[in-house]
Structure formats: C-alpha cells, structure tokens
Amino acid sequence: MQDLLRDMIFPALGGQTLDAAEDAAILEMPSGTLAFTTDSFVVKPLFFSGGDIGKLAVCGTVNDLAMVGARPLYLTLGLILEEGLPLDDLERVLASVASAARDASVKVVAGDTKVVEKGKADGVYINTAGVGVIPDGTNVSITRVAPGDALLINGYIGDHGMAVLKDRGDFAFEVALDSDCAPLAGLVSDMLAAGRVHALRDPTRGGLAAALKEMSSCSGVSLEVDEPAVPLREEVRAICEVLGLDPLYVANEGKLLAAVAPGDAAAVLGAMKAHPLGRDAAVIGSAGAGKAGRVSLTGAMGSSRLLRMPSGEQLPRIC
Amino acid sequence: MRYIDEFRVPAAARELLREIDALDARGTFMEVCGTHTMAISRAGLRPLLAPGIDLISGPGCPVCVTADADIDRAIAVSKKPGVILTTFGDMMKVPGTEDSLASASARGARVRVVYSPLESLAIAAEEPGSQVVFLGVGFETTAPAVAGTMLEARRQGIDNFQVLSFHKLVPPALRALVGLDDFDVDGFILPGHVSVIIGSDAYAFLPVEFSMPCVVTGFEVTDILQAILRLLKMGASGASLEVEYARAVRPEGNPRALEVMSQVFEPCDAQWRGLFTIPGSGLAIREEFAAMDAGTWEVELPEPTRSKGCRCGEILCGRIKPMDCPFFGGRCTPDNPVGPCMVSSEGTCASYYLYSESEGPDERGEGADIGR
Amino acid sequence: MCLAIPAIVIELDEPNLAVIEIGGVRKQVSLMLVDDVAVGDYVLVHAGFAIDKVDEGEAQKTMDLLQELARLEQEAGFDEIH
Numbered sequence: 147m148q149d150l151l152r153d154m155i156f157p158a159l160g161g162q163t164l165d166a167a168e169d170a171a172i173l174e175m176p177s178g179t180l181a182f183t184t185d186s187f188v189v190k191p192l193f194f195s196g197g198d199i200g201k202l203a204v205c206g207t208v209n210d211l212a213m214v215g216a217r218p219l220y221l222t223l224g225l226i227l228e229e230g231l232p233l234d235d236l237e238r239v240l241a242s243v244a245s246a247a248r249d250a251s252v253k254v255v256a257g258d259t260k261v262v263e264k265g266k267a268d269g270v271y272i273n274t275a276g277v278g279v280i281p282d283g284t285n286v287s288i289t290r291v292a293p294g295d296a297l298l299i300n301g302y303i304g305d306h307g308m309a310v311l312k313d314r315g316d317f318a319f320e321v322a323l324d325s326d327c328a329p330l331a332g333l334v335s336d337m338l339a340a341g342r343v344h345a346l347r348d349p350t351r352g353g354l355a356a357a358l359k360e361m362s363s364c365s366g367v368s369l370e371v372d373e374p375a376v377p378l379r380e381e382v383r384a385i386c387e388v389l390g391l392d393p394l395y396v397a398n399e400g401k402l403l404a405a406v407a408p409g410d411a412a413a414v415l416g417a418m419k420a421h422p423l424g425r426d427a428a429v430i431g432s433a434g435a436g437k438a439g440r441v442s443l444t445g446a447m448g449s450s451r452l453l454r455m456p457s458g459e460q461l462p463r464i465c
Numbered sequence: 466m467r468y469i470d471e472f473r474v475p476a477a478a479r480e481l482l483r484e485i486d487a488l489d490a491r492g493t494f495m496e497v498c499g500t501h502t503m504a505i506s507r508a509g510l511r512p513l514l515a516p517g518i519d520l521i522s523g524p525g526c527p528v529c530v531t532a533d534a535d536i537d538r539a540i541a542v543s544k545k546p547g548v549i550l551t552t553f554g555d556m557m558k559v560p561g562t563e564d565s566l567a568s569a570s571a572r573g574a575r576v577r578v579v580y581s582p583l584e585s586l587a588i589a590a591e592e593p594g595s596q597v598v599f600l601g602v603g604f605e606t607t608a609p610a611v612a613g614t615m616l617e618a619r620r621q622g623i624d625n626f627q628v629l630s631f632h633k634l635v636p637p638a639l640r641a642l643v644g645l646d647d648f649d650v651d652g653f654i655l656p657g658h659v660s661v662i663i664g665s666d667a668y669a670f671l672p673v674e675f676s677m678p679c680v681v682t683g684f685e686v687t688d689i690l691q692a693i694l695r696l697l698k699m700g701a702s703g704a705s706l707e708v709e710y711a712r713a714v715r716p717e718g719n720p721r722a723l724e725v726m727s728q729v730f731e732p733c734d735a736q737w738r739g740l741f742t743i744p745g746s747g748l749a750i751r752e753e754f755a756a757m758d759a760g761t762w763e764v765e766l767p768e769p770t771r772s773k774g775c776r777c778g779e780i781l782c783g784r785i786k787p788m789d790c791p792f793f794g795g796r797c798t799p800d801n802p803v804g805p806c807m808v809s810s811e812g813t814c815a816s817y818y819l820y821s822e823s824e825g826p827d828e829r830g831e832g833a834d835i836g837r
Numbered sequence: 838m839c840l841a842i843p844a845i846v847i848e849l850d851e852p853n854l855a856v857i858e859i860g861g862v863r864k865q866v867s868l869m870l871v872d873d874v875a876v877g878d879y880v881l882v883h884a885g886f887a888i889d890k891v892d893e894g895e896a897q898k899t900m901d902l903l904q905e906l907a908r909l910e911q912e913a914g915f916d917e918i919h
Contacts, residue, residue, distance in 0.1 A: 317580045321862040384466060384860025388882065389580055390554075390840045447475045447686060449509035452819055457800070458567075461554025462580045464607060464840050464884050465499040465526040466860050468843035468879055468891055471900045476907035483913065500839035553884075581885025583867060603884075606839050610886040613869040658839035661881060661889045684839065687903055712896035713881055719889045722870040 150259060154233070158240035159223070161253045171255035173220060179280040181216035183207060187272040192235065194313040196305075196324030197399070199270055200242030205329045205399060206350070207276035208250045212331040213346040213402065215286035215338060216278030218250060223257040224273035229264045239270060250329035252276070278331075290344040291365035293435040296411035298404045300333060300418050301426040302326070303354050304382040307396035317389060317462065321381045328400030333423045340417035341410025347403045352456040353395040357403045358441045359455045361433075365405075368436025371453075373443045375430045389462035394443075394453070396460070405433060468712070472685040481690035482513055490697045491517035493649065495642075495783055497635065498604075498656030499526020499809065500684055506816050508686045518693065521783045522806075522813045524638060524737055525656070526555070529781070529805035529812060531602055532736040534769055535631045536561030539600050541764035542629060543574040549592065551585035552600040554578045559808055562767045566600075582614040582628075589618070589626035598759045601630045606658040608632040608748055609722040612729035615750075615757055627759035630750050633735055635659050636667050637746035642782060643675045650783050652678035652696035654689065657710040662726075664718025665708045672704040683710035729754055739777035739805045777804030780813055787814040794818060841883035843891050846876050857882055 156165055164171075187203045197205075204221065211218040223243060227236065247254055305326040312321060330348070337343050345365065349357035354376065362369045378393055386393045400423060406414045411429060418424030441453040496502060502522045505511065511520055524530045540561055543550035550566070557567040557578060570576035575595075579585050582599050589597035601611045611628060618626045635656060642648055655668055660681045671677040678699035680692040691709050699705060708714050726748075735747025750758040775797070776790040787793045787806065797803040799815050806814035844857035844864075853868045857880065867886045868874050880887035 316578075316584070318584065319862055319864040380466070381861040384862040387466070387469070387842050388844075388859065388862065388864070445508060446473065447478045447508065447513075449513050451507055451509040454819060458558070461557055461578050463555040464553045464580075464603060465503070465555045466843075467845065468896055471896075472903065474903045474907050476910040477903040480906040480910035480913070483910070498839050583885045604839075606841065606888065607884055609870050609888070610867075610884045613867060613886060617867075617869070656839055658841045658881070658883065658888070661841070687906075712892050712899055713889060715892075719870065721872055722888060725870055 154237060155240060155257065155259065158237070158244050159247070159254045159257075161255065164253075164255055164257070171220070173255065176219065176279040178282060181211050181214050181278045181280050182275070183210040184273070184275045185210060187274070188268060189310065190268060191310070191313050192269050193238065194325055195309045197327040198239060198242050199272055200239040201246045201327050202399060203272040203274050204243055204246035204250060204252070205327050207274040208252060208329045208331055209348045209402070211276050211278035212329075212334040213286070213348055214280065215284040215334065215343075215346070216280045217335070218252045218276055218278040218331050220255045220277050221247065221252050222275045223254050225257065225259045226267045226271040226273070227259065227261050228267040228269050229261055231269050235269065246329065250331060284338060286338070286343055286346055288345050288347060288361060288364040291361050291367050291405040291433050292344060292407075293367055293433050294408050295344055295405040295433040296408050296429050297369065297371065297431040297433065298406055298411065298415060298418065299354070299377065299428060299430050300330075300402055300424040301400075302377045302379045302382070303349065303398055303401060304378065304386070304393040304396035306399040307353070308382050308385050311385070319385065319388070321385065323379070323381050326398060326400035328423050330400065330402055330423060333418065333421045334402070336417045336421050337404065337414050341414040342407035343404055343414060344407065345405040349398045349401055349403055351397055353393070353397055354401075354403065355392075355394040355453055356456055358453060359439065361403065361405060362441050363439045365433070366438040368434040368438070368440040368442070369431060370434055371431035371441065371443045374446050375428055377426050377428050390464065391460055391462060395456045408432070469685075472683070472687055474687060478686050478690055481687065481694055485518070485690065485694050485697065486515050488694070488697050490700055492651040492697055492700055493519040493521060493783065494652045494654055494693060494696055495521050495523040495650045496654040496656075497523040497525040497639065498659065499529065500658070501654055501656065501682065501689065502526065502809070502812070504684050504686070504689060508689075510686065510689065514693070518697070520654075521650070522781070523642065523783070524740060524781045524805075526809060529739070529809050530633060530737045531556070531559060531631050532738045533562050534736070534766065536565070537563070537766045538760070538764060539629055540564060540566060540569045540574070541766055542598055542759055542762060543569055543576050545596075545762075545764070547594070548596045548598055549575045549577060549588060550598050550600060551577050551579045551588060553580075553602065556600060556602060560802060562770055582611050583617070586614050586618055586623060586626055589623050590621070593625060596625050596627060598627045598629060601628045601632050604633055604635050604656065604659045605662045605726070606656075608730060609662060609726040612726045615729050615754060616725065618757065624756070627757050628750065629759045630730065630748055631735075632730065632748035633737065634732065634746050634748065636663070636670075638737065638743055639668070639671065641743045641746070643671065643677055645782060647784060648782060652680070652699065654692050654696070655679050655681045657681060657683045657688070657713060660710065660714045660718070662719050662722050664716050665706060665714055666716045667718070668706050672706050676704045678704040679706050681706070681708045681710050681714050683713065739775070739781055741778070775804045777806045777814075780806050787817040790814070841881040841888060843879050844882050846874055846878050846880060849874070849876060855880075855887065857887070
C-alpha cells in the first residue's frame with residue numbers, strides 16, 4: 147500500500163497538501179459560506195468514449211458544488227480497488243483524476259485507498275467529498291425558481307448515458323459518440339455574472355426529466371417545457387428510437403438546467419454560448435404558477451403530456 | 466431520419482384534427498397494441514380530440530397480458546442454479562404473484578436484459594457452463610424473431626439455449642373481444658407491425674363477421690389521426706378493413722417470417738392476464754424443438770392468488786373506467802400495481818393516475834380525460 | 838409490442854446478416870425473415886431482425902398526402918385571417 151501511494155498516487159495527484167502525507171489535509175479556511183458535498187462513482191465500463199471513472203468523479207463532485215454557485219476548491223479521493231486490477235488501468239484513472247482536477251482548478255488534498263478481494267468493486271469504486279466557497283451575494287437554490295423564470299440548458303442531452311451504453315457492449319451498436327463529462331464551475335461563474343440565476347441542477351441520474359421534476363417540486367412551481375427546443379443529437383435520438391428509450395431520462399455529466407429571471411434570460415444565454423461548454427445552449431421552457439411537481443412537455447404539434455418522475459433505470463423495450 | 470421524420474408533420478396533424486372535428490361524429494375506438502398506447506399518450510392526443518371521440522386501450526402489450534403464472538414460471542426458472550434468464554426490458558418490473566424479475570434479480574437470480582433474442586444466443590455461446598433461457602413474449606411481430614433465433618441455435622449446434630414461450634396471437638384475441646356480449650366499441654386501430662408479419666387479410670373477419678370497422682395503422686401521430694378519420698367515416702359508409710400503414714403492410718404479410726414462425730411454433734390456448742383463457746391465442750414450441758423448451762422444466766410455483774376486486778379485465782374490454790375499479794389509486798398505484806392496466810406505465814390506469822395526481826381531485830384540467 | 842424502426846442497409850454479411858444505419862448509428866441485424874435484400878434497401882428493424890422491407894412507393898404516397906394536408910392547413914390559416 148505504501149508503495150502504491152508513493153509510486154503511483156502521490157506522483158499522479160501531486161499537490162502540496164497531498165504530498166505532506168499527514169493524516170489529514172491542513173487547509174486555510176477561506177472566508178465566506180462553505181459548500182460541502184459527497185458522491186460515489188460506480189460506472190461500467192470504467193473507460194468509455196469521452197472519459198472514465200476518474201474524470202467522472204472529479205467532474206461530478208465539482209458540478210455538485212457549482213450547482214449551488216460555489217467555487218470548488220478541494221476534493222478528497224477515496225479509492226476502493228478490486229484485487230487484480232491491472233496497474234495500467236489504475237494509472238490511467240489517476241491520470242484522468244489529475245487532469246480533470248487541473249481543468250476544474252481544484253486540488254485533491256486527501257484520500258484513502260482500500261483493496262477488496264477479486265469479484266468486488268467492479269475494478270474500481272470511487273468516493274469523493276468536495277468543498278467550495280460561495281461568493282458573497284450568490285444565492286442559487288433549487289427552491290428559488292419563480293413563476294415566469296426561463297429554463298435554460300447548456301447543450302445536447304443524453305450523450306453520456308448513450309456513450310456508456312454503447313461502450314458497455316450489451317446491445318451491440320456502433321456510433322461516434324462521446325460522453326459529455328465536463329466541469330461546469332467556469333460556465334456557472336460566467337452565467338452568474340451575466341444575470342440573475344435562481345436555480346441550477348445538473349441532470350445526472352434520471353436525466354433532464356429528474357432535474358425538471360426536482361426543480362418543480364422543490365420550488366413549488368409548475369414547469370412548461372418545449373420539447374422540440376431541447377437540444378438532442380441525431381445519434382442519441384436514433385439510439386433511443388431503436389432501443390425504445392426516452393432521451394429525457396438519460397444521464398448527462400456535463401450539463402446544467404438553469405432557472406433564470408426572465409429579464410436576464412437573453413444575457414445569460416449569451417454568456418453560455420460564449421463559453422466552450424455552452425455553445426449549444428438553448429431556452430427550453432419556463433416556470434408557471436401551477437401545481438408543484440407538475441412538468442408538462444409540449445410537443446411539435448402543440449399538444450402536451452405530463453412528465454413522470456423516473457423510477458429506476460430505464461430499460462430498452464420492444465413495446 | 467428517413468421514413469420517420471417525413472411522417473412527423475405537425476401541420477398535417479393539425480389539418481387531420483380539423484377534418485376529424487368537421488365530421489362532427491362520435492365513436493369509441495380501441496387500440497390493441499402497447500406501442501399505439503404509448504404513441505397516443507406521448508402525443509397527448511386524447512385531449513385534442515373532440516368530445517365524443519374516445520380512445521381506449523385494449524389488451525395490447527406483453528406487460529399487460531402476460532399471466533401471473535407465466536411471470537412466476539419465468540422467475541422460478543431464473544432462480545434455478547446455472548440458469549441465466551434473458552428478457553426484453555419490458556418484462557423486468559411486471560409483478561408476478563410474489564415478486565418480479567427485477568426483484569428476483571436483486572436477490573441474486575441471474576437475469577439479463579437484452580434487446581434481441583440473438584444477444585441471448587450469443588450469451589449462451591459465451592457461457593457454455595450455463596443454461597441460457599430466453600423469455601419469449603410478444604405478438605406476431607416478435608415470435609418470428611424468436612423462432613429464427615431457435616433455428617439459428619440449432620444450426621450452430623448451441624445446446625444450452627432454451628426458450629419460455631408466452632407469445633400470443635392478435636386475431637384470436639380480437640375475435641374473443643368482439644364476441645363479448647357488452648363489447649361496445651365502434652372500431653379497432655389495428656397494430657401496424659403485427660400486421661407486417663400476418664398481413665391485413667388476417668383481419669377480414671372483423672368487418673365481414675362482426676360489422677366491425679378497422680384500420681391497420683402506423684405509429685406516428687399522423688398515422689393514428691388518419692386511422693381515426695377513416696374509422697369515423699366508416700360510421701356512415703359502413704364497416705370495412707382499411708390499411709393506413711401501406712408503406713409496411715401487405716395483404717398477405719411476410720410469408721418468409723410466417724414460415725419461420727410456424728416451423729418452430731404452433732397455436733395453443735393461452736391465458737391473458739386480467740382477462741380469461743382465449744382458445745388458440747398462444748404459441749407453443751413444437752415437439753421437434755422440445756429440447757429448447759424451458760416450459761417443460763419442473764419448477765416450484767407459488768400458489769396463485771386471485772386479486773378479488775381487480776377489474777382490469779373490464780377496463781381492457783372497454784366496459785368501465787379506471788375510477789370504477791375499487792383498487793384504483795388506493796391498493797393499486799403505479800408504484801404498487803395490482804393488474805396490467807397499472808403495471809404498464811402507459812396503461813389506461815397508469816395514464817389516468819398520472820393526470821389525476823397532477824391536477825388534483827378538484828381541478829379537471831387538460832389530460833383529465835385520459836383513460837376513458 | 839411493436840417498436841420497429843426503418844433503417845437503410847449499408848452492408849451485407851454472411852450468413853443472412855446485414856449492417857443497417859440510422860441517424861449515424863450502425864447495427865448488425867439478421868435477414869432470416871426477409872428475402873432479396875440489397876444494399877440501399879430500407880428495412881424495418883425489430884429486436885435485432887429485419888422484419889420486412891419498406892415499400893418506398895407507398896411511403897412516398899403517404900408522404901405526399903401529408904404534404905398536401907399540410908398545405909391545406911396553411912390555406913385554412915390564411916382563410917381565417919382574411
């Protein structure tokens with residue numbers, strides 16, 4: 147274990163606090179309100195087009211912090227490794243963690259590693275905790291969506307879930323498609339500077355549908371979404387048509403749903419489109435004064451349907 | 466996407482709705498294909514149709530019509546040591562008497578979701594030490610694919626691949642429904658892809674013997690609206706069988722697919738969940754393929770329980786509405802479904818529940834008429 | 838019971854297999870249930886099998902009908918305005 151730390155983990159993740167090899171990271175407390183999150187990552191396969199479990203762990207944690215308007219600062223990294231995991235794979239994962247941390251301007255300051263017997267942990271499980279600071283005057287909350295707010299998304303939905311499904315190999319299809327896994331704190335910062343962003347949610351598990359339902363329920367407003375306005379790649383649409391999946395329920399790892407004061411929607415949209423992670427941003431709907439939890443989707447014909455909360459994993463169907 | 470996008474023409478759909486309204490006619494029409502139920506719900510079609518035009522969901526998808534005892538058998542097979550049960554995703558959450566494939570899987574049974582029976586065969590080839598059983602559900606759209614897979618298993622000499630056949634046939638079910646005393650439906654929206662296989666001629670008996678209007682229909686909103694328009698017009702001109710889905714359906718169907726299907730399967734009586742046993746409405750694996758028939762295995766099945774009070778059968782026949790069932794919304798909810806109408810997320814009761822939950826008991830907004 | 842998608846055949850493989858393409862996605866399907874399939878044909882794909890060929894002539898007729906209906910809807914819109 148000591149060898150693993152010394153020969154692999156420290157060099158890959160090297161940063162001052164990690165190298166100190168104390169039992170706990172010693173950090174300067176930034177002034178302001180702290181944001182604190184934790185998350186665990188189990189993904190199959192470990193390596194997929196556009197990312198891997200390492201990148202996913204960093205981005206997922208950073209994005210949780212970004213969703214409350216925090217500037218992410220420090221991450222912990224807990225690794226549970228399956229005995230027999232090829233060292234090359236571990237090296238790749240660590241390199242991804244390091245690279246993603248650099249891109250997100252965060253430091254991995256503490257960590258832990260455990261090895262479990264063969265047959266457990268699916269290769270690697272990762273747990274993280276993340277801490278960030280919320281700048282004064284920032285007030286982003288899932289409870290703050292107000293009737294009239296514009297709903298914005300920063301790009302194409304469904305890329306991550308379908309890329310992982312493709313690489314898992316269960317349903318034997320080929321397509322050029324990458325996960326959208328990316329750290330969003332920089333984009334969020336630009337958005338907050340451009341206008342009044344009331345609420346943010348990253349549509350990860352359960353997809354955009356879950357994020358919409360949660361926003362609606364937590365803020366006590368209804369949401370109306372213009373389905374044709376939701377950016378969707380042809381490839382993701384095609385996979386979903388073939389397998390009978392609804393792209394609204396497919397996981398994303400580089401997307402955010404924002405509720406923005408209506409007067410600022412154009413400015414915030416402009417800021418998003420000017421950022422590399424928001425080029426395909428779009429306004430997809432608005433909040434209304436209807437019942438909490440009520441999310442309606444208007445189709446191309448002008449007719450609408452109500453959105454259900456996803457229950458469990460979406461499975462391919464023939465019916 | 467070619468041959469999909471060109472049929473999604475909102476302006477044409479609006480025009481069809483206008484022409485339907487202009488007829489000023491009434492009618493209750495039944496679709497018997499789960500995919501039609503889904504398409505109608507997704508498009509929010511019901512509230513757009515004039516009052517007096519009702520669309521009701523008949524017994525039309527594997528989720529809805531696979532009998533409790535059949536699910537129990539699939540679960541029991543999955544629990545046998547050395548068995549990998551493979552299934553379409555649709556079946557994972559369907560409740561049997563005690564549990565579902567999903568919950569059995571969570572407790573250690575080896576259950577894998579596949580998109581195609583051929584994937585199941587591939588698993589059998591990769592895992593020679595296991596018995597791979599494919600859960601065969603679906604109508605005539607799917608049965609030829611399962612039959613083809615079994616022929617392929619034989620051709621490749623793969624002997625650890627078996628099938629549980631709970632396939633069902635549409636025309637005998639239609640015949641049984643139409644023959645019911647109080648079957649009060651003005652026409653059928655017939656399943657487009659089943660018809661690709663069996664051909665539109667298979668439904669000739671409906672107008673001829675029962676004066677029942679019917680239209681073989683595709684799955685886009687424009688297809689369904691065209692079917693409704695045609696069915697309403699038949700109210701005046703008389704019952705007949707029309708094919709709206711001509712781009713995919715021929716009068717004689719697909720003879721090759723029918724031939725493959727009949728090499729492996731033969732008709733048998735079958736129990737339709739929530740309904741009754743319909744003669745000749747199922748597919749059994751022929752004697753020559755008995756070695757691939759997992760239905761012959763000895764398994765322990767739980768005691769069947771009669772859910773007294775569940776009125777799915779009457780809902781499926783179009784006799785009553787979800788709120789007329791004593792279990793609706795109380796004992797029977799989407800999270801804890803009793804019968805098929807609530808099990809399927811797009812089933813009559815599940816759809817009605819969704820709308821009533823979102824509107825509240827005192828508000829009757831758009832969508833509240835779902836499930837009539 | 839009926840999810841089947843039209844896709845174009847881009848490659849034929851032995852025995853009785855084809856690669857179809859839709860929206861940039863490629864998949865291998867079985868041709869056991871259809872005769873005389875050629876590259877460039879459109880087939881309906883269900884559960885990993887081509888279950889029949891699309892009748893492109895009939896498809897065109899329906900597409901033309903829909904365009905005509907769309908045109909009528911446009912005119913109805915103008916009539917209302919005037």
